[in-house]
Structures are given as C-alpha cells and as structure tokens.
Amino acid sequence: MALDPKFVGRAYGPFTYEIGREKLREFSLLLGGSVPSAGTFGEPPAHVSPLLYSREAAQAGPYGDIIAFPSFAVVFAIRPFSAAIADPELGVDRVRLVHGEQELEFLGVMRPGDVLTTTGHITELYRKAGMDFLVVTTETRNASGEPVVRGVWTAVIRSA
Amino acid sequence: MARTFQVGDTFTHVRQCDRLRPVYYAGASGDYNPIHLDPEVGRLAGFNGVILQGLCTLGWAVEAVAVFVGDPGLVRRVKVRFSRPVLPEDTVTFQGRVTAVADGRMSTEVTATNQRGEPVLRGAVVETSLG
Numbered sequence: 106m107a108l109d110p111k112f113v114g115r116a117y118g119p120f121t122y123e124i125g126r127e128k129l130r131e132f133s134l135l136l137g138g139s140v141p142s143a144g145t146f147g148e149p150p151a152h153v154s155p156l157l158y159s160r161e162a163a164q165a166g167p168y169g170d171i172i173a174f175p176s177f178a179v180v181f182a183i184r185p186f187s188a189a190i191a192d193p194e195l196g197v198d199r200v201r202l203v204h205g206e207q208e209l210e211f212l213g214v215m216r217p218g219d220v221l222t223t224t225g226h227i228t229e230l231y232r233k234a235g236m237d238f239l240v241v242t243t244e245t246r247n248a249s250g251e252p253v254v255r256g257v258w259t260a261v262i263r264s265a
Numbered sequence: 266m267a268r269t270f271q272v273g274d275t276f277t278h279v280r281q282c283d284r285l286r287p288v289y290y291a292g293a294s295g296d297y298n299p300i301h302l303d304p305e306v307g308r309l310a311g312f313n314g315v316i317l318q319g320l321c322t323l324g325w326a327v328e329a330v331a332v333f334v335g336d337p338g339l340v341r342r343v344k345v346r347f348s349r350p351v352l353p354e355d356t357v358t359f360q361g362r363v364t365a366v367a368d369g370r371m372s373t374e375v376t377a378t379n380q381r382g383e384p385v386l387r388g389a390v391v392e393t394s395l396g
Contacts, residue, residue, distance in 0.1 A: 135293040136324045138280065152278075152332050167396075168338055175331070175340040176324040180294055200310070204319045208344040 108237045108262070110230045112195050117188040117241075118224035122181035124173065126217035133157035133174040173215035178245065178254040182209070185225025186241040186258040195227075197239065198262055205238070205261035213253050220248045228257075237262040268335065270366055270395065278329035278359040282317050282351050290321040316350035322357065322385055323347075326375045329359040330391040334371070341370070342392040349385045356380045361391075369395045 131146050137157075139147030149155075155162035156172060163171040190197050215221070225243035232238070238261055245254040287301040296318050299306040304314040323345050331337035351357055357377055365372040371393050377386040 132293045135289045136321065137328065140283075141289060141292075152328070154331065154335075154337050157337060167336070172338050174324070174327075174337055175343070176320065176327050179320050179323075183296075204347055206344075206346045207320065207323055208342070210342045211340060214338045 107232045108195060108197070108230045108239060112192075113227050113230050115189070115192075115195075116224065116226040117185035117192075118243075119222045120181065120184040120224075121220065121222045122184075124215055124217055124219045124221065126171065128180075129171060129173050129177060129215075129217060130158045132177045132180065136174060136176070168214055168216070170216050175211050176209065177215065178209055178211065178256070181221060182223050182243050182245050182254050182256045183258070184223055185243050186256075186260070189225075189227055189239065189241050190260060195239075197237075197260070198265075201263040201265065203261050203263065204259075206257075206259035208257040210255040211253070212255070213247075213251070215253060219253075221245050221253060223254075225256075225258075235264045270334075270363055270371055272363050272366055274363040276329065276333040276361045278325070278332060278361070280325045280328075280357050280359070282353055282355045282357065284353045286321070287315050287317050287353065290318050294318065294320065296320065312350065312352070314353065316352060317355075319347040319350070322351050322377060325357065326359055326377060326386060326389050327391060329361055329375060330373050330393060333361060333373075334393050334395075336396070339393045339396060340391065341394055343390070345389040346387040347385070348387040349379070349383055351379065351385050357385060366395070371395055 134146040137153035138150040141147045223245040228242040229240035241258045243256040307315040361373045361375045373391045375389040
C-alpha cells in the first residue's frame with residue numbers, strides 16, 4: 106500500500122547529541138578497519154589519519170584537537186529518519202525497507218564536546234516502479250545555532 | 266607545501282569486509298538493525314546471511330577520498346546510491362577520479378565494486394575543500 110503523501114512536511118526532533126572523544130576514536134578506528142579486543146578499539150590501520158584519534162598529532166595539525174570522521178554524522182543525524190520509519194501513523198513496512206540513497210553535506214568539522222541538535226522532516230513521499238520512496242531531510246546545528254551537517258535520507262520500500 | 270590536484274587524477278582504495286565488520290560497525294555507529302547481526306534475519310530478507318551497513322560502505326567511499334586528499338576534515342559533501350549490499354568476506358575496490366577542481370574545491374566520482382565486479386554504490390560523488 107502506498108504511503109500517504111499527506112505526511113510530506115511532518116517534522117521529527119529536535120534530537121540533541123553531545124560528541125564524546127572516545128566515541129569519535131572508536132568510530133574512526135572501527136570504520137577504518139581496526140580489530141577491537143577487550144577494552145580497546147584495536148591498532149590504528151596505517152591509512153587512518155592520526156587527526157582522527159591522536160590528540161598529539163591533532164594539536165600539531167589544522168584543527169587543534171581530534172575531529173570526527175565526516176560520516177560520524179550519521180550517528181546522530183539519522184534520528185529524524187529513524188523516527189519517520191518507526192512512525193506508526195506513516196506505516197512503513199520495515200521488513201521490506203532498504204536504504205536507497207544518502208547525501209550528507211558537511212559545513213564544518215565536528216569536535217569532542219560539540220553539542221549538536223538535529224531536526225528533520227519528510228520532504229518527499231512517492232511511488233515509482235511499484236516501490237515506495239520516503240525522503241527525509243535533516244539539519245544539524247551546533248550550540249551557537251550554526252548549521253554543521255545537512256542530510257538527505259532516502260528509504261525504498263519494496264512491494265510485498 | 267600544498268599538493269595540487271588535477272581533473273583526471275585517479276586513486277584506488279581497497280577495503281575488506283571481514284566476517285565481524287558488520288558487528289564492529291554496529292557498535293561504533295549504533296546501527297543494530299538485526300539484518301546486520303543475525304544471519305537468520307538476513308536470510309529472511311533474501312540474503313545468504315548478514316549484510317554490511319550501507320552507511321559503512323558510504324564511510325569507506327569518503328575514506329578513499331580523505332586518504333587521497335590527506336585530511337578527513339576537508340570533506341564537504343558525499344552523495345551515493347546503494348545498489349547492492351556488501352557481504353562478509355567481500356573485498357570492495359573503490360576507484361576515484363577527479364572530475365572538477367575550481368575555487369578551492371574538488372569534486373570526485375567514486376566507483377565501488379566487489380570482487381565479482383558488481384557495483385555496490387552508484388553515482389557516488391565526494392566533494393572536498395582544498396584547504
């Protein structure tokens with residue numbers, strides 16, 4: 106059954122997230138291919154930039170502290186998309202859902218201690234080739250109100 | 266000394282999806298969807314077991330470009346379509362090509378294919394600042 110286009114414009118959030126230093130290290134190293142063992146994130150693979158996990162290297166670099174790997178943004182910016190998918194009134198069949206497309210725009214680097222607030226809303230709901238498409242657009246701002254990340258999240262719900 | 270980039274420059278980045286990578290990515294990202302963790306759920310969804318999170322593949326495409334430019338903080342935008350899931354024990358080859366360099370900004374097209382030559386991303390574009 107097609108999703109009802111009357112839900113275009115429905116808003117989710119705000120969701121607030123405070124960035125922690127060890128979480129940034131964990132994300133960067135595990136995405137980068139490290140193999141964790143008990144209590145550690147594992148050895149940094151050679152290709153992973155020390156700007157992502159070494160405070161000493163980062164202090165000598167352009168940002169003064171470690172920064173988030175850009176796609177770390179998905180950890181918090183996904184919240185309105187997840188909320189839309191779980192919205193009982195919208196009625197998405199999660200068994201048939203796949204993540205179809207993703208766009209992220211980074212307007213600034215993300216650092217430990219940043220408090221970021223994400224809001225989002227449904228921007229498109231349409232049916233194509235027998236599948237439903239749900240598009241959620243998000244915006245994440247820092248504590249000063251400046252935009253840091255924008256996202257466009259597309260779910261495809263396959264037919265039964 | 267700043268490195269210079271030109272339209273047509275290419276680079277390659279190869280990543281292995283080891284057997285537990287979906288578990289590691291789940292912990293790091295918070296994406297605990299059972300399709301990435303429970304082989305039975307993966308089979309119900311029509312796969313041979315679990316599949317890697319698409320956003321992990323997106324992260325690797327960004328990583329490919331971040332390694333090429335030498336600073337992950339310079340990445341400004343990424344856009345991808347997920348065309349096929351990455352499976353445990355797959356090897357994914359990312360091939361990038363610079364398509365535009367202007368006004369301190371660079372645009373790169375990235376293809377990602379598994380060891381069977383099948384594309385796992387389509388139309389992937391990553392844009393960076395040049396410092």
